[in-house]
Structures are given as structure tokens and as C-alpha cells.
Amino acid sequence: MIPVLLIAIPLVGGLAGFFIKNDKSARSWSLLVSLAALAVSLWGLSVGAKSPLLNADAEWLPALGSRFAVGLDGMGQILCLLTAIAFPVIFIATWRDEYSKSWNFYALMLLSQAGLLGVFLAMDALLFYFFWELALIPVYFLCSQWGGEKRIQATFKFFIYTFVGSLLMLVGIIWLYAHTPDHSFSLKSFYALRSSINGTDQVWLFWLFFIAFxxxxxxxxxxxxxxxxxxxxxxxxxxxxxxxxxxxxxxGVIRWLAPVLPLGTWAWGDTASGFCIASMIYASLVAMQQDDLKRLIAYSSIAHIGLMALAIFATTTTGMQGVMIQMFNHGINIIGMWIVVDLIERQMGTRKISELGGLAQKAPALAILLVIVALANVALPLTNAFVGEFLLFSGVYSSKVTEYNVVFTVVAALSIILSAIYTLNMIQKVFFGNTNALTEKAKDIKLNEKVVLAAIVVLIVVIGVYPKPVLNLTKETVDMILTKMDYKKI
Amino acid sequence: MIQLVWLVPVLPLAGFLINGLFRNSLSKGMTGIVGCGVLLASFILSLLIFGEVRHEGFQSVTVTLFDFISVDKLHIPFAFQVDQLSALFLLIITGVGFLIHLYSTAYMHEEEAPHYARYFSYLNLFVFSMLLLVLGANYVILFIGWEGVGLCSYLLIGYWFKNVDYTNAAKKAFIMNRIGDLGFLIAIFWMINQFGSVTFGEVFSAAQGAPVKVLTGITLLLFVGATGKSAQIPLYTWLPDAMAGPTPVSALIHAATMVTAGIYMIARSNILYSLAPLTQNVVAIIGLATALLAATIALKQNDIKKVLAYSTVSQLGYMFLGLGVGAYTGAVFHVMTHAFFKALLFLGAGSVIHAMGGEQDIRKMGGLRKHVGTTHWTFLVGCIAIAGIPPFSGFFSKDEILAGAFGKSPVYYAVGVFTALLTAFYMFRLYATTFLGNFRGTHEQEHHLHESPAAMTIPLVVLALLAAVAGFLGVPEAFAKDSHWLAHFLDPIFAHNATAEHAAEAGASQEWMLMGISVAVALIGVIAAWTRFSKKPDLAEPAGFGKVLANKWYVDELYDAIIVRPLYAISKFLNNFIERFIDWIVNGVGRLVQYGGRQLRLLQSGQVGGYVLLMVVGILVLFLVELFVKK
Amino acid sequence: MPINYYIFLSLALFCIGVAGVLTRRNAIIIFMCVELMLNAVNLLLVAFSKMHQHALAAGNPGAGIDGQIFVFFIMVVAAAEVSVGLAIIVMMYRNTHSTDVNFLNRLKH
Known part of the structure; x- marks a missing residue:
């Protein structure tokens, strides 16, 4: 019931949104729809893990053996909550952004939300693939219609990249489907496969899925x-x-790759970990050179995600719990960063770090809020990201599936230092120092932005100080995944 | 009472929140009252707690607030531990911290109200972090405070954020601390992996049976953290730059909080360190080297705060020497006395700067004795204390460390005594150049000279008294039996190491001799500096070797050349070449497809004949394949 | 008659058809050549069908009959094709007053 509502609300709301040909009402409508989704998501949290409301299963494509099976487990709960929080926050924070034909913009955003929620809820591989594409395609239009100067080139790259990935994954899904004894796409049948597929097949299947993800x-x-x-x-x-x-x-790696192909994951885990670490260090180093705020945050995000992926391959409870909580934290923190970037860009008309400076004098509230979010980004204790990164690193260090756990931890942890370097550089150059002609006219933030950022800061601190509820939420999922990932039991 | 220990850090936290959130609406007076009031309350609480801890046979108490992280078999409670060591540190932090807060109300009075409130909220947060650090019952809570003080130092050093140099110094402090923190963090992971716990008691008891290699590794990594936080080689260069912050902040960083964190952490982990002799040697040697290096640099500095900064680095080196040779009580004792006299010296320097209207160069001072009476004599007390002249406090604590060092190796002792000579010399060079002789500043400055208000002088007087008499808490056993109150008090923490310490103190006659040597050396330093600089201060630009010292052995430049610049070069290379290369490949695939499309398009000529020809050729090829390849 | 004769004949017809399609430009002649190729195939199908029928006559009266059925299919398809094709050619002649296929490359542009 709840999962169906979670998908249906933004889906229907988005489709309806196309017909509201009015800027203001389209904006309010989308906010309303996203708030409704948030309410449903909170309801899902409140009913308890065993509630029958959390699962739904219906006939979909019987000829193919695919069912409309959706369900909320701990990991789904936390990611749906993130998605449900993210959209209203985004709508409020960008309330003053202007778009031509904004109803289309908001409708596409909602469709994308429906796709995202579907991805996190799907318990059927074909359904998963369907929602995966549903989430991506609106983004393609959003970027190509309302993007910056070089949007066509960028969206083209985005589309080709992700589409190649999707197709590789589709090949893998079909191969697995063909090998299920009952010709079914359901998650259960896929999990049951892990002992019947031999090592060689698992290896190439692993790469198909891993490249996609x-x-x-x-x-x-x-x-x-x-x-x-x-x-x-x-x-x-x-x-x-x-x-x-x-x-x-x-x-995707946690639900559809690691537990389905434990042998492949184990066999190539070290190599994949190597790529993750390269990703972390490389992105951190490149971030140091960026002059565009958006690019800087993009690279910092690559570094953070690399750590999460690394911890998955470590196959430890601490690490996996870290991934769960960090997925949520990273989402919250980076949205906070973007809100600040958006504010700066809307006011100053530029995102170039070199053209900014001294904003802390003119916009103290913005400076304070950004500093807190940025500190969360560098995982300072008592912010949410510290809990996540602590568990992640700890998990990688205590990994039993690799001999290189210490090397991995030490090299990966260098990114802690690097992240401090580029984040503090950014704060210094944008907010400290003297104002210039451009930033002289800056004003402090308005109420709606202050409220949103303050809410994010509160989330950051609350989870940073008392992460237990979040950790408890995902406990069962983590245990289940890790049992399935145990290659020795095959 | 002890169950209420959580109030001690929570009060400054409340002060931070009040001053931070209402910075625009609070008046300066209110801000000051809130900022100082919470610290005073914390100090009183600490006193009450200390009163309970003082009793004979007090067992350490753990107060668990809630579960912080609990995953799998790893449980990290948010818990505070109250025992002799933490109670002592509580007193130092809240006591000295309160005096510095009080002093700040006057020192920062020219700031606008919102910035004034911001300043106090940062100070409160600083104290909160430090209290968390010393109260934490496990390494993770300790680490939270540990990074917290790093953050606060960043905020306070860069307090005047319009100045790019200051924000650079702030950034440097944070990043250098982070490098150390990385070591600490890895040590924590190792502990979790090895012992399955980070709680002090559990780790220490599990360590008894652990292999020495592991313990050496863990303790060395912890020590890396300590070198960052407590400014030891190789991560010491941030501390002198940290002078960019307001002067009371320097006092707070150098005396009550932050830099003593490393000492505290190692003293807290003394059980681990005692089991890893190799690490102990490393700690002692690094400490000694830092003490010597910083003392030589201090000889040629002309900024009043820089001299004090390097003296802090040097004194911290002493403390690490003490830790390294097993004289834990001596090290903690020196933390305490150092907190008093270094806070005193920094606040005194602040008072001087205040009087001079912001001037910090001692070459432009001189003869201030006549103008700032209270500041002068309190500063003199501080100088005597740090120089190690009895019966002032520095003598007792330093002597205890030196005695411990002698017990380990006479070489340690010799270098330590030589450093003591340098210390006495540069401190009295500073004193003589600043307060004696004739005034060398502008006429305007001379006119401006005045003694600071009471809010600034009262802390000075209190600290001067403490700096003078605190040494009697740890009178060497050679004077009278059981005269070393502090050693007795800290016995439950360091008891198992007692043998090492007592061995070092064996032989009263030998101890008298060591004391005699250090006093004589200190006096030589004092007299040499006094006679040399009181009449003719050293105003010339340093040349030759002096220039090397004045430029701090060019360590900053060295780091810049071997670490910072290569790092940026790599980063630039990755951004400009590798990133473009990957992009080139990706775009290349795209271009290849487009190019292929263009070429293939030529086949679509629209000429029916062409198509048919291709068809026929295709059929023929298929035939040939059938005929020749299949078989 | 040996089967080889049929094969050679239909091969010759087929080759003539191919050569005609390749070299001529008049649409109607190309069309006729296509028919020639189709009929070459038809001939071959009938010939092989007959051969198989002889070979298997004893046991299985229906053997090889499908070859001849194919021929009917081909003839039907060819007839349909001719009707559509000729219609196109007529339209083309009306528009351009020519049946030259090289004139018909405008789809390219």
C-alpha cells in the first residue's frame, strides 16, 4: 500500500502537472505533491518494519514472469525518506528561480521523483530497470531544456554514458532471468541464483552490473x-x-549486485576497491583546481561516493551500516551545498570562486550556514557525516575479504586531508577576505532559504549526535545482505 | 555531584548557542556575562567534582549519557569518565579558561556587538570541545573533542576574516591538525579491529596480552595525532602562525586548551605507552628535538607573540620528553604550571599590545616598566616561572621531567638542560627588550601608553600568583617525604609506572645535584640576557646563522617546496591532463561514431545501381564464405 | 534429363538477370531482369522438386512437393510486386517523363 502510494503520488502529480499552465500554481502544486510524498514516507516509517502495509505485489507482465512487486525494507525506507525530504527542500530552496514554461519543469521533476522512489522500492528486476530509466529520462529533458550554455553537449554525454550503463545492466538482468528456474524477475529468484551460477559467469556478470552502477x-x-x-x-x-x-x-550494488553475485563480487572486489580509491584521491585532487563552485562540489561528491562503494566491497557490518547512513547524510549535505551555490549564483550571477570574496561581511547568516554544511562535508565530529565516515573507514579497516584492508584504509583516508584542503580553500575564497565590486552589493539570505538551510543544519547535527535511530532502521537489511554476500557459504 | 558532570561541558555549549544564535540582539554586556558566566559555573562545578575526587581511594566513575554508535559488536557510548586526571584537567581548563574569558571582555571591547558575540561563542565552543576531550570515556569521544578544538582554533585564528593572511593561518592550523588526526583515526580503527572496543578501561586491559608490535603501531599512530595537536616535529609550524588570532585566543590555545590535548591523550594512554618501549623512545626524542629546535628559533624572533609561541612549542617538547621517559606525573605537572605561566605571559603580552595600540614588534617597545606597572611585574613572574628559577612553579615541574630524563639517559638530560638555558635566555631577552631600557616607539605611542583596565589586570594577578606558588603541589621527595602531593593524587592513574619514576628519583644526593645544575644554568641564561639586552637591545636585522634562526630554519619553505607545491602540481596535472585525456577518450568514442556515420553515409548514394551492385557483391561473399570457410 | 542442365540454365538466366539489373538504367528493363532472376529461381525449385520426387516416389508420394508450392508463392509475390512496381514506374514517368533510375536519387537529399 505505502510503496504504491509513494510511487503513484509523484507520478500522477507529475502527469497532472503538465496541464497546469501557470507558473505560480505549478510551483505550489509540485510542492504540495512532494509534501504528500514526504507524509507517506513518514507514515511508512511509523508503521513498523513488520507491517503488511510496506509491501505490495500485483500482476504486471505475466507472460514475462515479471510482477509489480514493491516493498520497503530498511534500506528502502532510508532512501525513500531521503528522496521524499529532498524534493520539498529543493522546491522551497529554489522557489525564486525562474524557468520558462515552469509547469513542464516541475512536472518532469516529479516524474523523476516517481522513478527514483520506484528504483528504491522495486523488488522485481524488470520493474527496477523500468524505474531506473524513468528516473533518468526526465533528467535528460530537464537538463537539455533549462540547462546552461553547453547543455546540449553535457546532456548528450550524460545520456550516452548512462544509457550504455543501463544497457549493460539490461543484458545482465536478462541473462539472470533466463537462468532462473521459474523464469521470474523477482528479487527472491535472483537471490536464489547466487549458488547456481558458476564463478566464471559471475565474473563477467559482475562487470556488466558494476560498470552500470x-x-x-x-x-x-x-x-x-x-x-x-x-x-x-x-x-x-x-x-x-x-x-x-x-x-x-x-x-544498485547493494541490492542487485553484491548479494546476487557474491562470487564475482568477491573475486573482483579488490580491483573494484582500487577503482573506488583512485576515484576518491583523484577527485579530491582535481577538486583542488576547480574554479567553478558547481564543479568543485561535483568532484567532492565523487570522492565521497567512492568511499561508500569501497565500504560495500569490504563486506563488514560496520562498513555496510556506514554506507546506509552515509547515503542519507551525503544527500542531505550536498543538497545544502547546492542551495548555497544557487543562492550565490542567483545574487551574483557567477559561480566563479575567483570572482567572489568577502561574502561573510555581507551575508553572515549564509556564511555561517555554509560553514556548518561544509564542515559536515569534511566529516567533522558531531556532524552526520562523521558517523558515516567513521563507520565506513572502520568497516574497510576491519574487512576480512581482502588482504589490503590497511592499505586501502590509509590511502583512502588521505582524502580526509584533501577534502579539508579544498573545502577550506573554497570557504576562504568565497566568504573571507575583502569584498570586491561584485560582492559589495550582496545581501543576506531570505526567510525561505534560511528555513531550509536551518532545517538541513538541524538534521546534520541531530544525526551527528544521535545516529542510533537511523542505524537501527537499516540493521536488518544489512545483516540480510551480508549473509547473502558471504561467498564461503555457497 | 559526579553524575552531573555532563553539565560541565554542556554549560559552555549553552553559552555558545546563546551567543551564537542571538548575536544580533544581545548587548555586549550581556554577551560578556553569558560567555564568562557559563565558564564560571563550569569552574565551580569542576571544583565540586574535584572535591569529591580528591578523597583517598576514589575510584573512577563513568557517566553514560546515551549510545552514540552501536553497530554489530562495536559499542561506543557517549560517556564521560571522571577520575583524578580528568578532574585535574577540568580545573585547569575551566579555571584558566574563565580568566581568559574575563580578560577578553575588556580586550575585545572595540569589536562590534555581533562580532563580539561571535568571538565569545567561539571561545565557549572551544572550551566545550576541550572539556569533551578530557571527559570522554573512550577514544571516539576524545576524538570528537580533539577535532572540535581543531575546528575552534580554525574559527578563532581566522576570527578577523577580512585579512587573508589570518585566514591562511587558520587554514594551515586546521589542515595540519587534520594530518595528525588521520593518524589518530587510524589508531582508533586498529584498536577496534584488535581489541573490539575503544573504551579506555577495556582497551587497557586488553592491551596487556596484545603483541608489542601492535601496541607500538597503535601508540605511534596516536602520537602522530599528538604531534599535530600539540605542535611537535614535524607538524608544529601551524602554532606560531596561529598568532594571527586575537591574543586571548593564543592564551587559550597555548595554555588551557588545544595543545595540551596531545599530552593529555598520551598521559591517558600511559598503559599502552608503557607497553611499547620503542614508541616511548620516539616520543622522548621527538619531544627533545622539538624543544631544542623551537628554543633556537625563539632566540631570534622579534614579535612578542612569536617568541611566546615558540616557547610553547619548546615547553610542549619538554612535556613529551617527560611522557617519553615515563615521567607522566612530571608531564602533567608541567601542563598545569605551564598553563598558568603561559596564560599569564600571553595575557601580559596582550596587555602590552593593548597599551602599544596594536604594535607587536619588541624592537619598537622598551622601557615599558614605567608605564604598565601591573603588567610588568606579572610578566616578570611569568618569565621567572618559565625560566625555572625556584621557588616559582616552572622549576619544580621542569626539574621533575629533567630528573626523569636523567634516569633514562644522561644525553636526554644534557640536551634538556641546554634547552633550559636557551629558554631562560630568550625569555629574558624578551623581557629586557620589552620592559627595560628606553622607549623606542613613536611619540604618539608613548603618549598612548597606559595600564589596562581591571578586567585585564585581575586575571594577570591571579595567574601570577598561581604561576608563583603552583609548584608547591609537587615538591620533590628529596625535600621531604610525601611532599609531592600531585604524584600522590595521580597515583591511581600512573600507579603501574611508579617503579620507573621512583627509580629515576633514586638517590637524594644525585637529585640535589641535578637541581643545582638546572638552577645554575637558568640563572646563567637570565643574567646573560639581562646584562646583554637591558641597555643595548638587539635591533639589527639578523645576519648569518641568526638569519636562519629568524627564518625558523626555513622549515615552512621546505614544507612548501616538498609537500604543498608538489601536491598542487599533481592536482594541476590531473586536472589539466588526465581529466582532459579521459574526456578525450569519451568524446573520441563519440567522434568515432560520428566519423563512421559520415563515411558510411557516402554509400547511400541514392543510385539504385550501386545498391544492387552491393547486394550482388554481398551474395557472392556469402557464397564464398559458405564454400570455403565453413569447411 | 540430368539435373545439371537445369542448374546451368537457371544459373545462366540468373546471371543475365543480375547483369541486366546492374547495367541497365531503364526501370522497366531492370524490372524485367528482376523477373528473370525470380524465374531462374523458380525453374531451379521445380527442377529440384521433380528430382526429389523421383528419388522418393516409392515410399513417399508427397516428397519434394513443397518446392513447387514455393514456386507458386514466388509467382504470387512477383505478381504483387509487379503491380506495385509498375504503378510506381507509371507515376514516375508522369512526373519526370523518364524511367531512368539514376534520375531517382532525390531521397538522398
Whole structure:
């Protein structure tokens, strides 16, 4: 019941949104719809893990053996909550952004939300694939219609990259489907496969899926679509992309790759981990050179996601719990960063770090809120990201499936230092120092922005101080996934 | 009472929130009252707690607030531990912290109200972090405070954020601390992996049976963290730059909070360190080297705060020497006395700067004795204390460390005594150049000279008294039996190491001799500096070796050349070449497809004949394949 | 008659058809050549069908009959094709007053 509502509300709301040919009412409508989705998501949290309301199953494509099976487990809960929080926050924060034919913009945003929620809820591989594409296609239009100057080039790259990934995944899904004894796409049948597929097949299947998910996360060297797309997309879309959509990749690995192909994951885990670490260090180093705020945040996001992926391959409870909580935290924090970028860009008309400076004098509230969000971004203790990164690193360190756990931890942890370098550089150059002709006229933030940012800061601190409820939420999922990932029991 | 220990850090946190959130509406007076009031309350609470802890046979109490992180078998409660060590540190932090807050109300009075409130909220947060650090019952809570003080130092050093140099210094402090923190963090992961816990008690008891290699690794990594926080080689360069912040902040960083964190952490982990002799040697040698290096640099600095900064680095080196040779009580004792006299010196320097209207160069001072009476004599007390002349406090604590060092190796002792000579010399060079002789500033400045208001002088007087008498808490056993109150008090923490310490103190006659040597050396330094600089201060630009010292052995430049610049070069290379290369490949695939399309398009000529020809050729090829390849 | 004769004949017809399609430009002649090729195939099908019928006559009266059925199919399809094709050619002649196929490359542009 609840999962169906979660998908249906933004889907129907989005389709209806196309027909509201009025800027203001379209904006209010989309906010209303997203708030309704948030309410449903909170309802889902409140009914308890065992409630029958959390699952739904209906006939969909019987000829193919695919059912409309959706369900909320711990991981789904936390990601749906993230998605449900993200959209209203984005709508409020970008309330003053102007779009031509904005009803189409908002409708597409809602469709994308429906796709995202579907991805996190789907318990059927074909359904998963369907929603995966449903989430991506609106983004393509959002970026190509309302994006920056080089949007066509950027969206083209984005589309080709993600489409290649999707197709690889589709091949994998079909292969697995053909090998299920009952010819079914259901998650259960896929999980049951893991002992019947031999090692060789698992290896190439692993790469099919991993490349698909690695493009989405993204992992070096498949990452170059991301900075371009983030830079060129309208900021609201960038928030969706980086706050929620990159989690699709991480989520995909946890739900559809690691437990389905434990042997392949184990056999190539070290190599994949190597790419993750390369991703972290490389992105952190490149971030140091960026002059565009959006690109800087894009690279910092690559570094953070790399850590999450690394922890998945470590196959430890601590690490996996870290991934769960960090997916949520990263979404919240990076949306906070984007909101600040959006504010700066709307006021100053530029995102170039070199053209800004001294904003802390003119916009103290903005400066304070950004500093807190940025500190969360560098995982300072008592912010949410510290809990996540602590668990992630700890999990990688105590990994039993690799001999290189110590090397991995030490090299990956260098990104902690690098992230401090580029984040503090950014704060310094944008907010400190003297004002220039451009920033002289800056004003402090308005109420709606203050409220949204304050809400984000509260979330950051609350989860940073008392992460227990979030950790408890995902406990069962983590245990289940790890049992399935145990290659020794096959 | 002890169950209420959580109030001690929570009060400054409340102060931080009140001053931070209402910075635009609070008046300066209110801000000051809130900022100082919460600290005073914390101090009183700490006193009450200390009163309970003082009793004979007090067992350490753990107050658990809630579960912080609980995953799998790993449980990290948000818990505070009250024992002799943390109670002592609570007193130092809240006591000295309160005095610095009080002093700040006057020192920062020219700031606008919102910035004034911002300043106090940062100070409160700083104290909160430090209290968290010393109260934490496990390494993770300690680490929270540990990074917290790093953050606060960043905020306070860059308090005047319009100045790019200051924000650079702030950034440097944070990043250098982060490098150290990385070591600490990895040590925590190692502990979790090895012992399955981060709670002090559990780690220490599990460590008894652990292999020495592991313990050496963990303790070395912890020590890396300590070098960052407590400004030891190789991560010390941020501390002198941290002078960019307001002077009371320097006092707070150098005396009550932050830099003592490393000492506290190692003293807290003394059980681990005692089990890893290799690490102990490393700690001692690094400490000694830092003490010497910083002392040589201090000889040629002309900024009043820089001299004090390097003296802090040097004194911290002493403390690490003490930790390294197993004289834990001595190290903690020195933390305490150092907190008093260094806070005193910094606040005194602040008072001087205040009087001079912002001037910090001692070459432009001189003869201030006549103008700022209270500041002068309190500063003199501080100088005597740090120089180690009895019966002032610095003598007792430094002597205890030196005695411990002698017990370990006479070489340590010799270098330590030489550093003490340098310390006495540069401190009295500073004193003589600033307060003696004739005034060398502009006429305007001379006219401006005045003694600071009471809010500034009262803390000075209190600290001067403490700096003078605090040493009697730890009178060496050679004077009288059981005269070392502090050692007795800290016995439950360091008890198992007692043998090492007592061995070092064996032989009263030997101890008398060591004391005699250090006093003589200190006096030589004092007299040499006094006679040399009181009449003819050293105003010339340093040349030759002096220039190397004045430029801090060019360590900053070295780091810049071997770390910072290569890092940026790599980063630039990746951004400009590798990133473009990957992009080139991706775009290349796209271009290849487009190029292929263009070429293939030529086949679509529209000439029916062409198509048919191709068809026929295709059929023929198929035939040939059938005929020749299939078989 | 040996089957080889039929094969050679239909091969010759087919080749003539191919050569005609390749070299001529008049649409109607190309059309006729296509028919020639189709009929070459038809001939071959009938010939093989007959051969198989002889070979299997004893046991299975229906053997090889499908070859001849194919021929009917081909003839039907060819007839349909001719009707559509001729219609196109007539339209083309009305528009351009020519049946030259090289004149018909305008789809390219």
C-alpha cells in the first residue's frame, strides 16, 4: 500500500502537472505533491518494519514472469525518506528561480521523483530497470531544456554514458532471468541464483552490473559526465542528481549486485576497491583546481561516493551500516551545498570562486550556514557525516575479504586531508577576505532559504549526535545482505 | 555531584548557542556575562567534582549519557569518565579558561556587538570541545573533542576574516591538525579491529596480552595525532602562525586548551605507552628535538607573540620528553604550571599590545616598566616561572621531567638542560627588550601608553600568583617525604609506572645535584640576557646563522617546496591532463561514431545501381564464405 | 534429363538477370531482369522438386512437393510486386517523363 502510494503520488502529480499552465500554481502544486510524498514516507516509517502495509505485489507482465512487486525494507525506507525530504527542500530552496514554461519543469521533476522512489522500492528486476530509466529520462529533458550554455553537449554525454550503463545492466538482468528456474524477475529468484551460477559467469556478470552502477555513482574513470552535467544543469536538477540519483548506483550494488553475485563480487572486489580509491584521491585532487563552485562540489561528491562503494566491497557490518547512513547524510549535505551555490549564483550571477570574496561581511547568516554544511562535508565530529565516515573507514579497516584492508584504509583516508584542503580553500575564497565590486552589493539570505538551510543544519547535527535511530532502521537489511554476500557459504 | 558532570561541558555549549544564535540582539554586556558566566559555573562545578575526587581511594566513575554508535559488536557510548586526571584537567581548563574569558571582555571591547558575540561563542565552543576531550570515556569521544578544538582554533585564528593572511593561518592550523588526526583515526580503527572496543578501561586491559608490535603501531599512530595537536616535529609550524588570532585566543590555545590535548591523550594512554618501549623512545626524542629546535628559533624572533609561541612549542617538547621517559606525573605537572605561566605571559603580552595600540614588534617597545606597572611585574613572574628559577612553579615541574630524563639517559638530560638555558635566555631577552631600557616607539605611542583596565589586570594577578606558588603541589621527595602531593593524587592513574619514576628519583644526593645544575644554568641564561639586552637591545636585522634562526630554519619553505607545491602540481596535472585525456577518450568514442556515420553515409548514394551492385557483391561473399570457410 | 542442365540454365538466366539489373538504367528493363532472376529461381525449385520426387516416389508420394508450392508463392509475390512496381514506374514517368533510375536519387537529399 505505502510503496504504491509513494510511487503513484509523484507520478500522477507529475502527469497532472503538465496541464497546469501557470507558473505560480505549478510551483505550489509540485510542492504540495512532494509534501504528500514526504507524509507517506513518514507514515511508512511509523508503521513498523513488520507491517503488511510496506509491501505490495500485483500482476504486471505475466507472460514475462515479471510482477509489480514493491516493498520497503530498511534500506528502502532510508532512501525513500531521503528522496521524499529532498524534493520539498529543493522546491522551497529554489522557489525564486525562474524557468520558462515552469509547469513542464516541475512536472518532469516529479516524474523523476516517481522513478527514483520506484528504483528504491522495486523488488522485481524488470520493474527496477523500468524505474531506473524513468528516473533518468526526465533528467535528460530537464537538463537539455533549462540547462546552461553547453547543455546540449553535457546532456548528450550524460545520456550516452548512462544509457550504455543501463544497457549493460539490461543484458545482465536478462541473462539472470533466463537462468532462473521459474523464469521470474523477482528479487527472491535472483537471490536464489547466487549458488547456481558458476564463478566464471559471475565474473563477467559482475562487470556488466558494476560498470552500470559505477557510471551512475560515478567511479573513476567513468566519471567525466558528472562535473559537466552538474555544471550545466539547472541547480534544482543538479540537487536531484547529486543528492539522490547518485545513490541509485550505490543502492544498485547493494541490492542487485553484491548479494546476487557474491562470487564475482568477491573475486573482483579488490580491483573494484582500487577503482573506488583512485576515484576518491583523484577527485579530491582535481577538486583542488576547480574554479567553478558547481564543479568543485561535483568532484567532492565523487570522492565521497567512492568511499561508500569501497565500504560495500569490504563486506563488514560496520562498513555496510556506514554506507546506509552515509547515503542519507551525503544527500542531505550536498543538497545544502547546492542551495548555497544557487543562492550565490542567483545574487551574483557567477559561480566563479575567483570572482567572489568577502561574502561573510555581507551575508553572515549564509556564511555561517555554509560553514556548518561544509564542515559536515569534511566529516567533522558531531556532524552526520562523521558517523558515516567513521563507520565506513572502520568497516574497510576491519574487512576480512581482502588482504589490503590497511592499505586501502590509509590511502583512502588521505582524502580526509584533501577534502579539508579544498573545502577550506573554497570557504576562504568565497566568504573571507575583502569584498570586491561584485560582492559589495550582496545581501543576506531570505526567510525561505534560511528555513531550509536551518532545517538541513538541524538534521546534520541531530544525526551527528544521535545516529542510533537511523542505524537501527537499516540493521536488518544489512545483516540480510551480508549473509547473502558471504561467498564461503555457497 | 559526579553524575552531573555532563553539565560541565554542556554549560559552555549553552553559552555558545546563546551567543551564537542571538548575536544580533544581545548587548555586549550581556554577551560578556553569558560567555564568562557559563565558564564560571563550569569552574565551580569542576571544583565540586574535584572535591569529591580528591578523597583517598576514589575510584573512577563513568557517566553514560546515551549510545552514540552501536553497530554489530562495536559499542561506543557517549560517556564521560571522571577520575583524578580528568578532574585535574577540568580545573585547569575551566579555571584558566574563565580568566581568559574575563580578560577578553575588556580586550575585545572595540569589536562590534555581533562580532563580539561571535568571538565569545567561539571561545565557549572551544572550551566545550576541550572539556569533551578530557571527559570522554573512550577514544571516539576524545576524538570528537580533539577535532572540535581543531575546528575552534580554525574559527578563532581566522576570527578577523577580512585579512587573508589570518585566514591562511587558520587554514594551515586546521589542515595540519587534520594530518595528525588521520593518524589518530587510524589508531582508533586498529584498536577496534584488535581489541573490539575503544573504551579506555577495556582497551587497557586488553592491551596487556596484545603483541608489542601492535601496541607500538597503535601508540605511534596516536602520537602522530599528538604531534599535530600539540605542535611537535614535524607538524608544529601551524602554532606560531596561529598568532594571527586575537591574543586571548593564543592564551587559550597555548595554555588551557588545544595543545595540551596531545599530552593529555598520551598521559591517558600511559598503559599502552608503557607497553611499547620503542614508541616511548620516539616520543622522548621527538619531544627533545622539538624543544631544542623551537628554543633556537625563539632566540631570534622579534614579535612578542612569536617568541611566546615558540616557547610553547619548546615547553610542549619538554612535556613529551617527560611522557617519553615515563615521567607522566612530571608531564602533567608541567601542563598545569605551564598553563598558568603561559596564560599569564600571553595575557601580559596582550596587555602590552593593548597599551602599544596594536604594535607587536619588541624592537619598537622598551622601557615599558614605567608605564604598565601591573603588567610588568606579572610578566616578570611569568618569565621567572618559565625560566625555572625556584621557588616559582616552572622549576619544580621542569626539574621533575629533567630528573626523569636523567634516569633514562644522561644525553636526554644534557640536551634538556641546554634547552633550559636557551629558554631562560630568550625569555629574558624578551623581557629586557620589552620592559627595560628606553622607549623606542613613536611619540604618539608613548603618549598612548597606559595600564589596562581591571578586567585585564585581575586575571594577570591571579595567574601570577598561581604561576608563583603552583609548584608547591609537587615538591620533590628529596625535600621531604610525601611532599609531592600531585604524584600522590595521580597515583591511581600512573600507579603501574611508579617503579620507573621512583627509580629515576633514586638517590637524594644525585637529585640535589641535578637541581643545582638546572638552577645554575637558568640563572646563567637570565643574567646573560639581562646584562646583554637591558641597555643595548638587539635591533639589527639578523645576519648569518641568526638569519636562519629568524627564518625558523626555513622549515615552512621546505614544507612548501616538498609537500604543498608538489601536491598542487599533481592536482594541476590531473586536472589539466588526465581529466582532459579521459574526456578525450569519451568524446573520441563519440567522434568515432560520428566519423563512421559520415563515411558510411557516402554509400547511400541514392543510385539504385550501386545498391544492387552491393547486394550482388554481398551474395557472392556469402557464397564464398559458405564454400570455403565453413569447411 | 540430368539435373545439371537445369542448374546451368537457371544459373545462366540468373546471371543475365543480375547483369541486366546492374547495367541497365531503364526501370522497366531492370524490372524485367528482376523477373528473370525470380524465374531462374523458380525453374531451379521445380527442377529440384521433380528430382526429389523421383528419388522418393516409392515410399513417399508427397516428397519434394513443397518446392513447387514455393514456386507458386514466388509467382504470387512477383505478381504483387509487379503491380506495385509498375504503378510506381507509371507515376514516375508522369512526373519526370523518364524511367531512368539514376534520375531517382532525390531521397538522398
Amino acid at each position: 559505477a557510471i551512475k555513482m560515478p567511479i573513476w574513470p567513468l566519471h567525466t559526465w558528472q562535473p559537466d552535467t552538474y555544471e550545466q544543469s539547472p541547480t534544482a536538477t543538479t540537487m536531484v542528481l547529486s543528492g539522490v540519483m547518485v545513490k541509485m548506483g550505490v543502492f
